[in-house]
Amino acid sequence: MIWMITLLLLLVGGYMAYKNTQEVQINKVDVKSDNTAAPLHILHLSDLHLENISISPAQLYEKLKQEPYDMIALTGDFLDRKWTIPKLVPYLEVLNDLKPKYGIYAVFGNHDYVLRPHNFKRLKQTLENHQCKVLQNANDQLIINGRSINVIGIDNYSTGHSDIEAAYRGIHQGYNLVLTHDPNVVLEMDEYHFDYLLSGHFHGGQILYPKAYHLVKMGKLPRMNMIKGLHKHKGKSFYISEGLGQTGLNIRIGSRPEVTMHQIAE
Numbered sequence: 482m483i484w485m486i487t488l489l490l491l492l493v494g495g496y497m498a499y500k501n502t503q504e505v506q507i508n509k510v511d512v513k514s515d516n517t518a519a520p521l522h523i524l525h526l527s528d529l530h531l532e533n534i535s536i537s538p539a540q541l542y543e544k545l546k547q548e549p550y551d552m553i554a555l556t557g558d559f560l561d562r563k564w565t566i567p568k569l570v571p572y573l574e575v576l577n578d579l580k581p582k583y584g585i586y587a588v589f590g591n592h593d594y595v596l597r598p599h600n601f602k603r604l605k606q607t608l609e610n611h612q613c614k615v616l617q618n619a620n621d622q623l624i625i626n627g628r629s630i631n632v633i634g635i636d637n638y639s640t641g642h643s644d645i646e647a648a649y650r651g652i653h654q655g656y657n658l659v660l661t662h663d664p665n666v667v668l669e670m671d672e673y674h675f676d677y678l679l680s681g682h683f684h685g686g687q688i689l690y691p692k693a694y695h696l697v698k699m700g701k702l703p704r705m706n707m708i709k710g711l712h713k714h715k716g717k718s719f720y721i722s723e724g725l726g727q728t729g730l731n732i733r734i735g736s737r738p739e740v741t742m743h744q745i746a747e
Contacts, residue, residue: 528722530558671715681723
């Protein structure tokens with residue numbers, strides 16, 4: 482009898498944990514600038530993990546279609562299996578349908594680098610074929626209302642692909658918006674100015690029981706209790722998305738999939 486009750490509780494708990502992956506939260510963050518930035522509305526998606534994602538492209542579009550976006554930022558971990566690359570296409574089509582004024586920018590995460598080189602090249606080409614500007618330790622300049630916005634893409638830190646010096650090379654004076662996957666890189670950026678940084682990687686813990694003890698091996702930030710949301714390091718603001726997909730089991734406990742809208746104001 483006890484084992485039957487235990488089994489039932491496990492089944493119910495597992496189902497509820499799976500249902501949590503379908504409850505996508507839309508978070509809005511207002512970011513104050515020092516008047517160096519023009520107003521900028523950024524849609525931020527991270528950690529799609531297309532092997533384990535519970536929202537379809539059509540559902541995602543319905544959640545996002547009401548807002549006008551200046552830019553879309555994708556901060557890595559799209560997938561880690563070659564056969565999932567075609568699954569990315571309808572999501573990219575949906576993002577293009579949102580018509581971001583200044584385009585879509587993307588950086589890679591640790592799971593993307595699991596792919597073999599020729600499949601990684603396919604992933605990058607798929608992104609570029611759908612109007613994504615892929616930044617691997619590189620930057621791009623936007624001029625908005627006469628003001629310079631530097632979009633700086635730092636490649637994934639935990640896999641050793643990041644080169645901060647290269648990412649900043651040749652930037653112009655202006656507002657520095659950094660896109661990266663692993664937020665631990667902020668601890669290495671004391672000599673590099675950024676006004677705002679977008680990242681992902683931790684999934685908000687994905688499974689909290691009650692704390693994300695399993696994240697302690699993923700760098701210093703989790704040990705500083707920085708695994709999701711808005712934070713500051715030495716006065717510089719950065720945001721850690723909980724991500725849209727899941728790794729391992731397609732479940733969430735104590736966390737939710739996230740899409741974030743960042744409004745940078747003058």
